[in-house]
Amino acid sequence: MKYAIIGTGAIGGYYGGRLAQAGCDVDFLFHTEYEHVKRNGLRVDSVEGNFVVNPISAYRSTLDMPQADVILVALKSTANSLLPNMLQPILKPTSLVILIQNGLGLEAKLSEALPQTSIAGGMAFICSSRVAPGHINHADYGALNVGFFAHDNYDVLHAVQNDFERAKVQFTIAPDLNEARWRKLVWNIPYNGLTVALNTSTDKLMRQADSRKLVADLMEEVINGAAACGARIEHAFIDKMLSMTDIMTPYSPSMKLDFDNHRPLEIEAIYSNPVAAARKAGYEMRKTEMLEQLLKFISYKDDV
């Protein structure tokens, strides 16, 4: 089974590296780091053991890549408008595309462009970051949760699960992608946006009474939005997420890292799409929408 990694950053590099390390056949797409990894390989410093993928099957464009059975997309979702064209050259009729990205509505959009393709969504629970060209640091966690969006093919997905388990990555299959996506938003919506809008960290948000209440308010909106969209999340999940964050090491969510590094923010996938989906289903996520509005202003300010 041939894997293709589209977007070899902190997430794609880690999972793809693990698969290659376990003996899977993996092709990696690189952008600016191509020359570097061709010479030095892909280095992964991990709490679960360091390794280097060298030599590496690296490519600069999907036009040069072989077709793949399983395509892991780990680009920032801000680049997703390019996906249909990027994927076309490596797609077979039987290929499975897994979007390992944050937010809502990404699979639906891709599926509109590629209506025949088997598409799944992946939620990564991992702390990893790209520390230098071709060099990833994996600090904590690592589980991947995957659920189908279109053209379910559990034979392929179980084979993928097998490979990940051989590669020592915890891999679970989500029976309901919509619910899994919303569940992840319960954490992502408050912490990603508020750390950017207030230029702060998760621990400081938790320490002050009003921001802590705001975090809980936003989580409640996400749960209500999810319910409107047919995804049941138990109310106790809020306290679980708050407690988990209380005991987490102070941490910069991905959007805060993007903001600090002047990269585009994933506002569309994490905010606009859930707000629009809930509205369509009859529920107004007022505070979430306000966070979306603040973030759009902030990213606009950063532009000009």
Place this chain on the structure above:
Amino acid sequence: MKYAIIGTGAIGGYYGGRLAQAGCDVDFLFHTEYEHVKRNGLRVDSVEGNFVVNPISAYRSTLDMPQADVILVALKSTANSLLPNMLQPILKPTSLVILIQNGLGLEAKLSEALPQTSIAGGMAFICSSRVAPGHINHADYGALNVGFFAHDNYDVLHAVQNDFERAKVQFTIAPDLNEARWRKLVWNIPYNGLTVALNTSTDKLMRQADSRKLVADLMEEVINGAAACGARIEHAFIDKMLSMTDIMTPYSPSMKLDFDNHRPLEIEAIYSNPVAAARKAGYEMRKTEMLEQLLKFISYKDDV
């Protein structure tokens, strides 16, 4: 008729100065600027003519001040917990206290402490700022709108109106203080908080589509909150306020000036009190409450 100005800053200094200039009997309370104004007087540079009040009837404490018929309070509302004690020495049974301050619920709170006192609220439509000790710059506008909260005494208020008109200040009487307070919040709630939370200016908020929409959303919440609290504000008032702000010179609202100068923010009066009043009347001002929560976090961050 004897006037006392409690809080001789940009607003109290301007109105008190105009009254003194017109020959009224005005006592001024100063804090740190006392020595300076005793020596140099109070200087007002105004678009409607410069003047200096010198000599000036200045005091350092209300304990030394004569009793007054009309007391204009122009302190920041963050100091209002001190008001009952400060006012006691200069109050007569017939005194009228006018709170020229921003926000909601300030008259009610003072009236609880001084249940026998005639209390009114004043809304200043003025651009003035304190540029140096004992030196005020009045850049634009200047109208004062005053309405009764408790123990209405229109004989005194009409005499006050007379004095202000002699002093060349436009003075109107608000038939419904509650409505006038809410009406002013339609502008104050979006612009004061958002210029602080987003560290920006009114013109930039108006220029970007999402922040402009957020301003309008907040205005709509204020109008709905007002309605719940028995104050009818026509929906067209939103467009009127937006258009007015479009043509205004770029401007820092009072809360932005307070923030930039590390002074306490009037969060309670402008945000917490309206949100609580609307909630009590059955309406949730969700985005306004979120702005309150953000501002409290920001002012907490500024503290530590």
